[in-house]
Amino acid sequence: MKDRYKREISYMRISLTDRCNFRCLYCMPADGIEKCSHDDIISLEEVEKIVRAAATLGIKKIRLTGGEPLVRKGIVSLCEKISKIPGIEEICLTTNGALFKDYAKALKDAGVGRVNFSLDTLDPEKFKKISRGGDLKQTLAAIDEAISLGFKVKINAVLIGGFNIDDIEKLVDYTKDHDIQVRFIELMKMGQTINWDQKNFVSNNIVLEKLPDLEEVKTDGVAKVYKMPGHKGTVGLISPISSCFCQDCNRIRLTADGKLKPCLHSNREISLKGLDGDDLLAALKEGIYDKDKSHHLVDGTTDTKRFMNTIGG
Ligand code: SAM
Numbered sequence: 001m002k003d004r005y006k007r008e009i010s011y012m013r014i015s016l017t018d019r020c021n022f023r024c025l026y027c028m029p030a031d032g033i034e035k036c037s038h039d040d041i042i043s044l045e046e047v048e049k050i051v052r053a054a055a056t057l058g059i060k061k062i063r064l065t066g067g068e069p070l071v072r073k074g075i076v077s078l079c080e081k082i083s084k085i086p087g088i089e090e091i092c093l094t095t096n097g098a099l100f101k102d103y104a105k106a107l108k109d110a111g112v113g114r115v116n117f118s119l120d121t122l123d124p125e126k127f128k129k130i131s132r133g134g135d136l137k138q139t140l141a142a143i144d145e146a147i148s149l150g151f152k153v154k155i156n157a158v159l160i161g162g163f164n165i166d167d168i169e170k171l172v173d174y175t176k177d178h179d180i181q182v183r184f185i186e187l188m189k190m191g192q193t194i195n196w197d198q199k200n201f202v203s204n205n206i207v208l209e210k211l212p213d214l215e216e217v218k219t220d221g222v223a224k225v226y227k228m229p230g231h232k233g234t235v236g237l238i239s240p241i242s243s244c245f246c247q248d249c250n251r252i253r254l255t256a257d258g259k260l261k262p263c264l265h266s267n268r269e270i271s272l273k274g275l276d277g278d279d280l281l282a283a284l285k286e287g288i289y290d291k292d293k294s295h296h297l298v299d300g301t302t303d304t305k306r307f308m309n310t311i312g313g
């Protein structure tokens with residue numbers, strides 16, 4: 001289905017939980033946030049019902065995210081069910097990787113094809129610091145496991161001025177022998193980062209300044225894709241601030257408490273919990289059609305009051 005600006009909306013990102021086993025500095029406060037109560041969290045049966053309805057409107061790609069999606073019990077059987085829904089062509093996962101090895105084979109068998117791992121640095125101490133306690137070895141082992149099982153793998157690195165600019169080269173080096181995409185994402189000012197100093201917000205142009213040999217190869221959804229000559233993998237730049245991609249946005253989001261969120265940065269939400277049949281379809285259609293034209297991040301403002309872990313990135 002197209003929205004009022006003629007964008008074809010085919011991608012739904014679902015936050016399965018607001019809970020997480022990490023506490024990344026830019027995503028959640030150290031002591032967590034007030035968690036949604038069990039009654040507020042959307043049930044997996046409702047998620048399946050919403051995906052089934054959304055598929056009839058042209059949603060083809062589903063990404064499960066969070067919080068940390070792998071802390072949600074029942075995720076494997078949800079994937080099995082979603083993979084059988086007519087019209088759904090792809091199931092993807094975004095994870096910090098800590099629990100991935102325990103689920104990898106089952107997720108593959110359940111129809112998950114792509115996995116994005118969050119990895120902002122290859123330095124164990126810095127990794128521990130940014131995630132407030134994460135173990136780099138676990139995430140790297142998870143990435144190896146995903147590659148060996150045949151998942152299509154991407155690494156998401158959020159660029160933070162004063163923290164991981166020195167890691168850009170090492171992260172790009174990782175694509176030398178790994179046929180994966182390392183994607184640099186501009187830090188967004190919302191939730192946990194709303195009062196961060198402007199020096200922490202860095203344009204993705206810095207990647208091209210540091211590595212002038214990168215050759216642009218294509219545009220892939222929201223990412224501009226580059227390649228270092230001779231490397232097996234690629235480098236993606238996702239630049240919501242320095243190079244707004246709203247005009248090509250094809251996504252809607254479902255929050256962990258069951259709200260349809262047409263735009264990441266808008267406060268407009270439509271509750272889908274408890275809706276069935278025509279009511280559910282009407283709510284989905286309304287959300288898609290009235291999707292916001294653009295975010296307001298260029299001038300540094302976001303409308304959403306939410307923290308990233310309730311939306312899923
Ligand atoms: N826990 C999973 C993970 O970390 O991959 C999935 C959820 S996490 C909220 C999804 C993505 O959002 C991660 O890649 C994370 O780096 C990104 N993210 C969180 N806060 C962000 C912010 N303020 N700006 C840009 N990206 C952010």
Ligand code: SF4
Binds near residue numbers: 028131308
């Ligand atoms: Fe958890 Fe992902 Fe947020 Fe880090 S970015 S705190 S891993 S939800």
